[in-house]
Amino acid sequence: MLSIFLWMNNVLTAIRRRAALLLVALLCWGVLPAVAAQQPPQEQPKKFDEYVPASQLPPTEQIPAVRLVVGAYSFVIVVVFLYMVSVARRLNTVQHEVARLEADVKRTGRS
Amino acid sequence: MPKWFQPAAIVCALMFAATPIVIANAPFQSTMGLVFKIFFYHMPSAWMFLLGGIVCGIASLRYLINGAARHDRTAFAAAELTVLFGLLTLVTGPLWARKTWGTWWVWDVRVTASLVSWMIAVAYLILRRYGGPGSEKLAAGLALFGMANVPFIYISVNYWRTIHPATSVVPTLPVSMGGPLWFCVASFLMLFILLFTMRVRLEEQRARLDAVYLSLDE
């Protein structure tokens, strides 16, 4: 099973940067303009009790749904991917360490 | 890693790759339109977030009762997954809400309760990371309190107006939309199990490392 993680690491180093950059770019395209385009609502009632459905908002307030959807999906995939990488890497380190130490113990144990 | 891990990982990856296709083929939801597609990722994430929280709570309880280390490992792994899926839920939610409710955040019951529960899970991780030796039991106590707190959080926040869709949304969805949803749920569940296995394995290896260090000292 060590092999799968070594493989993952190599593949990662090779295409990781490009893939991650692409996904982050997608994410930025999806969400950041949406955040930037949001203007403070002018005559919105103060409390959240009476919300205005998005379709009735002035056109300046609306954000294309596509950006939100793409942003959401890419976020999920990026985060899950990063977490997987993190766990794999930590596991790798620990397993190397264990193997190294056990080899040491065997050597010193024998001599 | 157990034998089933590699094939399961491949299946899971394939399922996730298929989700956009499955979701795109789901019928268009009339009132919310395209942005409803976020729901297919948001809802399974929320369920996995809850699942992680429950697993962590139960494992912590068992750890406090009998002190077996494997319960602690389970609790730690589950807590990390809770934070992960909670993050996914809390980000996809507002992205969906911005379009449907016109606002990024609302203080309604489920949203606020999720936020607070997520913060308790994050506090668990902070405690494990920075609490120093002996923080396993403390974290277990925290997880237990967190779990016991959930009904109180719900009741206390309940006085705020609720505009989150009621739980009955799932049964009332047309059957053709139920299919993609359950497919996504299955993918997420598989992802959860895979990540959980990996994470527990990490904890086991760490424990083994500690044991080797200890034996070296002797």
Next chain:
Amino acid sequence: MWLILRKDLTVEVRSGEVAYTTLFFAVSCVLIFAFALVRDGRAPEDGAAGLLWIAIAFAGTLALGRTFERERQSETLRALLMAPTARPAVYLGKLLGIVALLAGVEVILVPLVALLFNANALLEHPAWLAAILIAGTVGFASVGTLFAAMLIRARSRDVLLPVLLYPVIVPVMIAAVRGTAVLLQPEVDTQVAWFWLALLATFDVVFVTLALWTFEPVMTD
């Protein structure tokens, strides 16, 4: 348990360290809120309830930290745990000590908040107010005492206590603030007040019980 309470009280009365510093801190908190939020001589409406409880929460965290710091330094906690008293009694003793301290602070704080934030209505229903204050303080202290005791031997304990404590006592804060805010209305809605009070009381019972049960396994290491 009474012995512990008496011991804490005697130490406190003699040195007064924790009590005075906590009280001063709470008062400074309220003053800072006043400077930050009062504009043109007018305070934000409904602000008084929330600010009162924020000040109590902050002061309480400080008090918890200081009380257990003292225990840690003189290693008395270990001695207490080894003593033949039942473990839960140690917890209860500490809890009552903290509640008493915070009650003292609140006695000063409530009139101060009422004065600074034009919330004289706070003082009109002393029975209700006292009930909510006690229930809320016990809720806060029940979880706080347990966590503070747990963290004595942990690293970074000073910053970890609020990190762990605040998310867990969110329901207490919500209920306490809402309950106090109800008292500020010109016409007090007793039903709503009862609801919040009942919720606080339930929380107190559940969490004190849970803490009593958890104290034993968590402190054995």
